[in-house]
Amino acid sequence: MTPLGRRIAALIRQDGPMSVADYMALCLSDPGHGYYMRREPFGRAGDFITAPEVSQMFGELIGAWVVAAWEAMGAPARLALVELGPGRGTLMKDLLRVARLRPAFIEAARIHLVETSPRLREIQQETLAGFRVAWHASVDEVPDAPAILVANEFFDALPIRQFVRTATGWAERLIGLAEDGSLAFGLRPMESADARPLPAPATSSAGVGEGAIAELSPAATAIAATVATRLARTGGTALFIDYGYAGPATGDTLQALARHRPVDPLAAPGEADLTAHVDFTALATAVRAAGAVPRALIAQGEFLGRLGLAPRAEALKRGKDAATAASVDAAAARLAGAEAMGNLFKVLAISSRGLALPAFDDNSA
């Protein structure tokens, strides 16, 4: 067992089984052993590759969108440019390379990165050397100003609770100890006071078969609501990009990845990435309740197509050798292809009321 696994087992012996959400929070964010706290998980040598790490085109296209959104906001003289969970800082670097073409935008923008990992903050500092950047532990700390916010593969890293339909009703899936002392899943029948709100499939259990799993991410909906409340107050817009679905839906989406391979989520606490698919309907509902406007969910492939992925790829290929051109095509296919990231990843755009968003509310982007 990993050092964090031993600590989790001791906690369970002391306090009893813990929710999947508490387990995920410890595995990802424990200050001493949490997955994101000390390591650099990206790239071929790491555990996974995200869209900004696949190609510079991803951040560049988002950069063009951000500048167009700023103009749609009336080009405010002061702008909070916020990223949640910036990883290596690659998306922000590529975004700023394009945004620099509009000096007035760079003049207006203050860069705010919301990042909990000390190791990744160091890397972001190196990547963004030369820019004025402020780091924050949570989005509440970002000072009030008209804002444009981007979050790529951020919400999937937030803890979820899981609920299982049994013969006698819904039960919460917990993590306890097997007889040999290893970590094991178990169930606790739900009391009426448990888990409010319940995940949508649990409130209309008709048609949901025994064994079905429903998920809820209180952390994700709380952060979406915080962002939406801010935007409603200050004006602005946000893009939430992630793999996920338009709920309600059932299914076990908790997954662990190490060295690009799926592993047992309980096998190596703190040493494998743990994620869950994002319920975009739950996020959109929280956004609407907080007074901002969610747009219809679209697939990443469709979004990048609207932003001009094909002409950007052509421009990058111009004058390059065949191998470079082929690698640009391969990256574009990976980002937008239906069998790759194009359909699995989705984009939820939200904004304050009355803002016409490029690529969503008109055809000009």
Ligand SMILES: C[S@@+](CC[C@H](N)C(=O)[O-])C[C@H]1O[C@@H](n2cnc3c(N)ncnc32)[C@H](O)[C@@H]1O
């Ligand atoms: C899967 S990585 C995505 C990185 C980057 N956006 C990309 O696309 O390459 C998740 C990021 O979110 C950060 N993170 C995870 N939980 C967080 C939290 N609760 N608050 C702030 N950042 C968090 C991680 O440290 C990491 O930077």
